[in-house]
Amino acid sequence: MSTWAIFAPLFIINSHLRIQRLLRLSFVFITILGLNSLLITTTADNSSRTIVRAGTFGAAQEDDSSYGEAGRYAADGVTMAAVAFIFSRHILERILLMVNLAILGMMVQMSGARQAILGLMISCAYLFAAMSRLPGAILLIFKSVVALAVLGFCFVAIRGMVYEDDQLETQSQRLWSTFTDDGGGVLDRSHRSTLWAEGLDMWQKSPIIGNGLGALGWTHPHNFFVELLCDGGLIGFFIGTTVVAIPALLIVRGFLGGTGAYFMILSTFWLNHFAFSMVSGDVGQNRIVYTLSALIVSYCTDGLRRRNVNSPPDATRAALSSRSRSVPAAREFPSPRDARTEKANLSFKSHADKTL
Template structure:
């Protein structure tokens, strides 16, 4: 009887543990749902319920479960609360712009999506990703999704030396490049430097290579440029001390690996990633249809913003101004999009969100050590990648993941020494890894 009771308790404990840890994975699946839900293999789900909505509901339920079980997990960092208040002001700005917008259909749809989907992308990060172990589970989820997309892309690879976009799970080439790029940053900026097991480190290097292939083979220029600039920022944040510059040991090793990768790409890149190379040459020499179209949209957005510089022309107004119809259209630049539709007010609110979120982590980074540095640098670099992508493609709701990273950067204090050490759970990641993380955090104090 005692054995059965212990077994039942153990099973219940395992189920509870799985439910508690599933939140970050469900949240990641919600964020990336638009990149894989068009896959015909998932039609049996998509025909009954939209996959984005499904994982929205499931991740929200995971949050409610945690709140009901451990109300203390709802503790919110002060800086996140400030940024959250600014986000709500931006929501009010968007809703208010409906009063003078000519868009009577798309404008309402866009606002509703911002409140429900982009809103949860922001607040879900603040509520669900509550400590260092939670951040690690979320990062593993990103890495896993990016690897799955890269593997699926391999099946549709056009072949060495051939020109053609590479996609995965029924999405477009930009989705593959973005996901692979973000997965690569999660792997090299956070998972690798915090992993101690040699075998797992080796596996992570293999994962990084696959993610790099996915980012470069897709044929998208914007995400690759964003990835390069984000890696440059990673190394810049790893350097300390002037005039005698010292670079963190891990960053130095990563730099050597990146240098070797650049040499290999210089030799074989023209054949392996012919689409990206061809499109880059076209961009430099002729501009290309895609780039010229974007510049045309930028010009339209500037003109529209100039008509009403303070208030903008109302949410959804860009589509009417460009096409003459109430349809989905956007300038592929989040600043110009906000400027054209919500004016200087919307732009200032958004820029203030960025400044408030970034200011303290950037200022404090030079004084940090150990895992604290690793986490802060990772969040800044990932947010930079999302921001750069939002400046060249998609609309504000397509770039909802940017608001996820803004929320995480604003919540960086909860991933650092005090709260992170208190949240370490030996049953969550294993005794060895938990002790190792605790030691790193203490060194970072």
């Protein structure tokens, strides 16, 4: 809910400058939340939150949900920083966004949160595909990837000099175990295929109307569609799939027709949460995200396009100017009524000439 509350003003503000300011404030807010969740922990008696996790920075611990939460916040921050970087016009601002992008990307990897890593992969693939359609974007993407690789190498080197126990191998095992039956000895029941099979077995007990809401619990299914089948049966599955399909189809349509900055921001966040719901146990919260996104994406697609603010002003202006130079003025065709009148006049004139 907090993510969508942050972006709700995007769809009622009609000023490009104000939206840019809102994006920067939101980016700072999510960065602070991510750092707070990753670096600071709560004491056993919940009396304070002043213990800095310097010694276990990035270590994925069992039954430690704060690392997964930090990974999600960091993944949201990465998508926001990436979109802001793409449409930024200031060199200094791009440099700061690049540094923040590298830091948040390392936070996602160090958190070991598989949901955040998978969501970030899908969002980055969408951003790459969307930006590759714009002129000159390939060179910008290449420079950005090189800069991120250099910054990431520096962060890894610094962390390797400070801490001896690198968690990279453990995190790779946890990521691989998401879709395999081999947990790698890292966490018990960390693979999703067994959990999905258990949910499908329960669905077969009542395939039409399901077993009731909450039959699988909050953390058991680790898949949005499996939970829909088990809890609501085929009826609930089709209803839930419709809610998911509405924003998905609009995102595809917007991508094919030319994606603007604001719509790209919404799309990356929706894809992030969609990836979370495929392997995450927090499916109850994702119901809220999908329901709101179906309404927000619909409003974003129709309303912003009608107000001509769906694309960046510079890109829109350049496209219109180039089109006006290359495309000749359209010929004005008469209306059907005028055409019939003209035809009747010509026929009358021809008949009069023959008579004379």
